[in-house]
Amino acid sequence: MTEEVMLHGCLNNNAASQEALYTRFSPRMLGVCYRFARNREDAEDMLQEGFIKVFSQLHQFRNQGALEGWIRRIIVHTCINVLKKNKKFSESVDLIHASSIHLNENNIHSILQAKQVVESIRLLPLGYRTVLNLYAIEGFSHREIASILDIEESTSRSQYTRAKAMLEDILIKKKILYKPREHFAMTASGINK
Amino acid sequence: MDRKFYTDEFEDLIKESADDFKMYPSKKVWQGLYNDLHPGRRWPSLVVTFAFIFGLLTISHLNTHQLRQPNIDPAIMAYPQTNSSGANSSGANPILTSSSFKQNETVSMQQPPKTISPVKSSIQNLSFYDFEDDVQITALTQIANGNSYKTPVNTANIVINASSLKSIYSNGNQPDLKLSQSLRSPEYLINYIDNLPNILFINAGLLSKTSANLEVVTTVETQQTVDVAAPKAAIKKLKTSKVRWMYSISPTVSYRKYTSAEALNANIVLSGLMNALPGYDVNRKFSQHASSGLETGVTMKYPLNKHLKFTSGFQLNYSSYIIQANTIHPMMATLLLQNQTTGMPYAYSSISYYGNGPGVAPVNLRNYAVNVSVPVGLEYQVGGDERVKFYVAATVQPVLALASRSYLLSTDNKNYLTNPDMARHINMATNFGAFMSVNSKKINWQLGPQVNYQLLSSYTDVYPVKEHYANYGIKLAFGRR
Numbered sequence: 001m002t003e004e005v006m007l008h009g010c011l012n013n014n015a016a017s018q019e020a021l022y023t024r025f026s027p028r029m030l031g032v033c034y035r036f037a038r039n040r041e042d043a044e045d046m047l048q049e050g051f052i053k054v055f056s057q058l059h060q061f062r063n064q065g066a067l068e069g070w071i072r073r074i075i076v077h078t079c080i081n082v083l084k085k086n087k088k089f090s091e092s093v094d095l096i097h098a099s100s101i102h103l104n105e106n107n108i109h110s111i112l113q114a115k116q117v118v119e120s121i122r123l124l125p126l127g128y129r130t131v132l133n134l135y136a137i138e139g140f141s142h143r144e145i146a147s148i149l150d151i152e153e154s155t156s157r158s159q160y161t162r163a164k165a166m167l168e169d170i171l172i173k174k175k176i177l178y179k180p181r182e183h184f185a186m187t188a189s190g191i192n193k
Numbered sequence: 194m195d196r197k198f199y200t201d202e203f204e205d206l207i208k209e210s211a212d213d214f215k216m217y218p219s220k221k222v223w224q225g226l227y228n229d230l231h232p233g234r235r236w237p238s239l240v241v242t243f244a245f246i247f248g249l250l251t252i253s254h255l256n257t258h259q260l261r262q263p264n265i266d267p268a269i270m271a272y273p274q275t276n277s278s279g280a281n282s283s284g285a286n287p288i289l290t291s292s293s294f295k296q297n298e299t300v301s302m303q304q305p306p307k308t309i310s311p312v313k314s315s316i317q318n319l320s321f322y323d324f325e326d327d328v329q330i331t332a333l334t335q336i337a338n339g340n341s342y343k344t345p346v347n348t349a350n351i352v353i354n355a356s357s358l359k360s361i362y363s364n365g366n367q368p369d370l371k372l373s374q375s376l377r378s379p380e381y382l383i384n385y386i387d388n389l390p391n392i393l394f395i396n397a398g399l400l401s402k403t404s405a406n407l408e409v410v411t412t413v414e415t416q417q418t419v420d421v422a423a424p425k426a427a428i429k430k431l432k433t434s435k436v437r438w439m440y441s442i443s444p445t446v447s448y449r450k451y452t453s454a455e456a457l458n459a460n461i462v463l464s465g466l467m468n469a470l471p472g473y474d475v476n477r478k479f480s481q482h483a484s485s486g487l488e489t490g491v492t493m494k495y496p497l498n499k500h501l502k503f504t505s506g507f508q509l510n511y512s513s514y515i516i517q518a519n520t521i522h523p524m525m526a527t528l529l530l531q532n533q534t535t536g537m538p539y540a541y542s543s544i545s546y547y548g549n550g551p552g553v554a555p556v557n558l559r560n561y562a563v564n565v566s567v568p569v570g571l572e573y574q575v576g577g578d579e580r581v582k583f584y585v586a587a588t589v590q591p592v593l594a595l596a597s598r599s600y601l602l603s604t605d606n607k608n609y610l611t612n613p614d615m616a617r618h619i620n621m622a623t624n625f626g627a628f629m630s631v632n633s634k635k636i637n638w639q640l641g642p643q644v645n646y647q648l649l650s651s652y653t654d655v656y657p658v659k660e661h662y663a664n665y666g667i668k669l670a671f672g673r674r
Contacts, residue, residue, distance in 0.1 A: 016614035018230060022223060023543050027215035034216055044222045051226050117210030136204050137211040
């Protein structure tokens with residue numbers, strides 16, 4: 001089913017077209033939700049809520065960009081809205097609270113490459129994780145993040161810096177990432193070939 | 194510079210990894226989404242079920258009410274004032290008892306009732322046959338006031354009231370056995386024959402004690418006349434009494450038959466995705482077994498002649514069968530469908546949670562269909578006596594699918610997936626059966642085997658595999674005699 005036919009069917013509330021669209025984009029979108037959510041169940045709830053918005057707002061899609069990008073943006077905003085409903089979320093993006101967070105290394109597991117990175121991101125505290133997701137992966141600016149999360153722009157920057165440092169630490173410990181000196185040393189000695 | 198390079202690499206790593214990351218949602222997400230997007234599709238089955246129950250209750254109520262309608266005065270009998278030529282001796286207007294149809298507003302008395310005078314009459318040469326619960330008098334001769342009148346069958350209209358004349362009739366003749374069985378029911382409408390200008394009430398107990406020469410002493414309002422419309426209205430009301438309603442329930446065993454001849458359409462075979470080996474039989478690709486079903490409904494029966502009845506009605510049917518599959522890690526599965534216009538295949542892909550081979554855990558998937566249908570057919574009596582009769586029956590049934598779920602085997606035979614939009618909503622079925630009919634005091638019971646076969650595939654023609662439900666059941670039906 002072409003994207004045009006699928007979109008036309010979805011606009012006419014055709015179940016087969018809706019399922020086709022859902023089937024095509026849901027796996028990647030669930031991956032997005034999973035990075036924001038606490039667990040898989042929450043991620044699926046976010047996904048469902050997000051796709052309801054996608055189908056209800058599909059008439060606003062103007063074919064001026066990729067459909068996936070448009071859907072992804074709705075899904076991300078849905079995830080943020082779901083997180084913001086949680087009182088703990090507003091605390092977690094608070095800088096003072098975030099500074100006192102320490103990583104529980106026992107949660108680090110060795111898993112496949114892409115999933116390893118995602119699971120590593122999910123090990124971050126909620127506030128760190130959210131800012132990192134929005135900035136590094138979804139491409140929002142710190143100003144946009146500050147607006148979305150109702151925080152200061154400087155807070156977003158700090159959250160991201162700390163999140164990145166913590167994630168870096170996790171990835172190094174999981175041997176997914178190497179420190180520059182270590183990396184070059186290993187490359188030079190042929191270990192990393 | 195190392196640091197900058199490292200930072201870029203790090204950010205690229207997490208972005209690429211995150212972008213590549215996919216997870217397959219569980220099926221409940223789509224189900225929840227589907228229910229939210231199509232809320233109306235959850236309700237038809239409930240609405241029709243309520244409508245069905247309401248319909249049954251209404252019909253039941255009307256049926257009962259109808260039987261009470263002829264409010265017969267037990268003390269009065271009216272009969273045609275005919276002479277030997279069959280003409281009405283009292284003129285064009287027929288005679289009707291004043292109290293026979295008290296509730297019928299169309300009766301308009303042209304003259305006030307006069308004194309009721311006893312009339313002695315005899316009914317001779319009774320011959321009749323029994324329609325399960327109807328006694329149809331095929332010929333009778335009346336003698337009234339010393340004159341003998343022949344009332345041909347097509348002009349006789351006889352309603353027998355069990356208690357109407359019992360008190361005023363006495364006759365020492367031996368009971369007529371043919372009549373006695375069916376006329377024991379009190380207050381029961383026995384017979385109606387078209388075109389009679391008025392109504393005659395005869396005591397049931399009376400007839401049961403008489404022989405072929407039946408003598409009746411009764412009272413008749415000889416001068417009371419009614420509007421011509423009155424008997425017509427009365428007759429119209431009585432006409433419905435010939436219709437019998439039966440309520441039925443039938444536990445069934447449901448299974449399916451697959452045909453795949455069209456699945457081997459050349460285009461699909463050429464596409465290389467369909468297994469086209471000689472002897473390919475789609476029925477062998479599944480591990481499936483029959484499951485229980487249920488059929489319930491109400492049937493109207495109208496006698497066309499002594500042995501044949503026209504039947505129609507309304508049925509609710511649930512059929513299902515089980516697919517033995519295995520849960521798997523969600524993955525994409527593909528169906529090759531056939532464009533009905535061009536004949537070319539095209540692919541439909543969906544997330545599959547169930548495999549047709551090894552998997553995480555065994556699971557039973559249920560394919561089911563909930564249908565309403567309007568069967569139209571015939572029943573033929575092949576034997577029996579007055580109390581027990583044997584019939585064969587056949588109907589064709591236009592079917593409306595209210596709800597269904599079909600797990601479809603992917604084209605590579607490895608996975609199951611669903612596509613609700615491929616379900617056929619209008620179908621046709623046929624039903625064959627034989628049953629035994631037994632009369633109890635007030636109820637007629639029917640019991641016998643039946644087979645229901647779905648003529649058109651459960652899926653639209655885009656799906657090359659055809660599925661036909663077959664339901665084998667024992668039907669129990671009951672209704673008032």
